[in-house]
Amino acid sequence: MQKCGRFLLAFLLYISLFAQADMVDTYPFHTPEERVRAVELAKSLRCPQCQNQNLVESNSPIAYDLRLEVYNMVNEGKTNQQIVELMTTRFGDFVLYKPPFQWTTLFLWGAPVVLLLLAFGLMWRDTKGRSKRRAAIKLDQTQQDRLQQLLNQAEKTGNEK
Template structure:
């Protein structure tokens, strides 16, 4: 009974692996295979968002790989294929989007925030250094000292 239960559990666990997409494309030469691999690693899966289409098993990633293979067969160069994908899915499909007016915030935003934070810290520190401490603000006047002495003497007597 235990063996049967273990076999069923193992079979269910491996059933997802059996459905994983395995692309079998035949290329004319190794250079074309390398181009295919490079292109599929440069493009982000629109569904997974954190995987390139080479590693994704999503149906859309399979379609994109098939489309890249088709375009390679038509003799298109890498830039034409990337331009097609960007036109179809937007700049998001690229892991390294080009520097344009639309993507400038993505490229320079973190540095601008860091620089702004450093400037803010510098202003705060500079103001604290320039603000003069009131002369003698931590010393007591003669009347305050006498009152303190009398209060301390009362506590010693008790």
């Protein structure tokens, strides 16, 4: 029985080396609406370190600090706009999942539309060029006669089989 207890203790110690617990954010809020607003706001901001996760999903230390900052600002009574402005001042428009349309982001917003129009224009031009090239092919009488002979021979060999 002692061997079984020792084995169990050694196994539990071994497992505890690989155990990992995620932090759970529990912040006190004045009202449940403030808590919902803080979570929604943290979900709308991108983690500067992770880049593809919002502040709620990320486990990075900077995301934890920014979540804490967002929650504190909500408790202080700051508006969503004030909090977003503070974050964009600090990290730029990168922290926003939906960056605003500005002259500096014109290429980012306009490039897909321009490329799509360019692709359609090139396809249209290529289609028109093909039909003109087909129409431009004219056979003289000897070429038409030779073509007719080849078609007749192909028809005869097809019927013989």
